[in-house]
Amino acid sequence: MLQHHGKIVSSSLLLVFLLVAFSLPAIASDFTINLDRTEFDNGGTFTVTGKAPAGSRVFLEIWSEKQVRASYFDSKKDPQTGKIPYILYLSKEVPAYYQIILPADEKDKLQAIKAEGKKWSLSKALKDLGADVAYRAPSKIKIDAYKAGFLASVIGSRGKLLPPLDPKETRKRSMQLIKARFRDPDKIFCPALEISPDGSFKAxxxxxxxxxxxxxxxVAVTDKGERSAPVYLENHLRFPSVYLSNAGTGINIFGPFLLALAITTFGVLMGAGGGFILNPLLVSLWPLPHTVVAGTVMPTVLFSQASGIYNYTRIKFINWKLGLSLGAAMVLGGFIGPKLTELITLEQFKFIFGWILLVLAGLMVWQTTPGYLERHKKEQAILKEFRRRAEEAAKARLAKEGGR
Known part of the structure; x- marks a missing residue:
């Protein structure tokens, strides 16, 4: 009886072992991979060499241990139901860096994918390039799905949390998040792998x-799904470069500092903190997500506004009744705006922001035309009075300081 039970247990363990073995990616014993460098200071170039089974096509999958948040808002009409799902997909486990190195002969196909412009699809690109077998690391990330809505955004919510995604849906949505994170096919794919008939490769x-x-x-991967054991490298950042964890990138801190100094000086002259100028420039000059830029600029503008408020108060240029009414509206907008930034892409953000700036610029240019100035002489008189008061206040302050 005990012997019979022992055979059953042994058979069960063998079955479990086989199931686990077949569920894991194949790692070929004759599959080797090497790096000529494993330590880097703020990036650099390294060479990957190795040998795969003869006759195989090889891909390299490279990703960072650092992770970053990414989101994708599905607002496209479902071809089957004809309805727009309005679902926000969000993950905090997207690799901060991800790339698939392709065989060098895939260059033309990659160019064709780039020619599709903003409509390119990562899932289609992986199939066209034969690299879908190499796409593994992002497909394991945890993704939350929310049923989004305008009312939810107003009250500061992403919406109703939906049930967990199954593995197939997770893989599909992870591709949308990877595209949203890196945007350009060139940042995800690089055709640089030279492969010899005997299976040796170099990139x-x-x-x-x-x-x-x-x-x-x-990790090196063959077109048959065989995977090499992973090899590792370490990257270090040193001051003045600092790592922005919620942006998933490093940045030389002196660049934004000097830009903010120049813009704030100009912005305060216009009665603003300078954020409306700083925001699009940060997005354009550095690889920063628009959500992070919008969230970062908002509190930093307080510093310039605080000093500006102090000085404008001293020369009595602030109307607090008007200011408080505007502030109440801004508080409401402050609840709505942050959630809406998760529901739009970088391209939509630039389009909307660009048009707002163009309209404002057009209005300001129009207000300098002779016809406008002629019709608004009263406003000009008020401005002159403001200047006179400012000059008198400055002279009085200097006289007071000189008498001490």
Whole structure:
């Protein structure tokens, strides 16, 4: 009886072992991969060499251990139901850096994908390039899905949390998040792998400057799904470069500092903190997500506004009744805006922001035309009075300081 039970237990353990073994990616014993460098200071170029089974097509999957948040708002009409789902997909586990190195002969196909413009699809690109077998690391991330709505945004909510995604849906949505994070096919794919008939391969890979610090994983994958054991490299960032964890990138801190200094000086002259100028420039000059830029600029503008409020109060240019009414509206907008930034793409953000700036610029230029100035002489008289008061206040302050 005991012997019979022992056979059953042994058979069960063998079955479990086989199931686990077949569920894991195949790692070929004759599959090797090597790096000529494993330590980097703020990025650099390294060479990957190795040998795969003869006759195989090889891909390299590279990703960072550092993770970052990314979101994708599904606002496209479902072809089957004809309805717009309005679902926000959000993950905090998207690799800060991710790239698939392709065989060099895939260059033309990659160019064709780039020619599709903003409509390119990562899932289609992976299939066209034969690289879907290499796409593994992002497909394991945890993704939350929310049924979004305008009312939810007003009250500061992303919406109703939907049930967890199954593995197939997770893989599909992870591709949308990866595209939302990196946007350009060139940032995800690089046709740099030279493969010999005997299976040996070589690629020169560049880790961009200001890439996330920490460990990076490099795995070689064949078109048959065989995977090499991972190899590792370490990237370090040193001052003045600092890592922005919620942006998933490093940045030389002196650049934004000097930009903010110049813009704030100009912005305060216009009665603003300068955020409306700083915001689009930060997005354009550095690889920063628009959500992070919008959230970061908002509190930093308080510093310039605080000093501006102090000085404008001293020369009595502030009307507090008007200011408080405007402030109440801004409080309401402050609840709505942050959630809406998660529901739009960078391209939509630039389009909306660009048109707002163009309209404002047009209004300001129009207000300098002779016809407008002639019709608004009274306003000009008020402005002259303001200037006179400012000059008198400045003279009085200097006289008071000189008498001490």
């Amino acid at each position: 020169s890979v560049t880790l961009p400057k200001d890439s996330a610090p920490g460990r990076y994983y490099v």
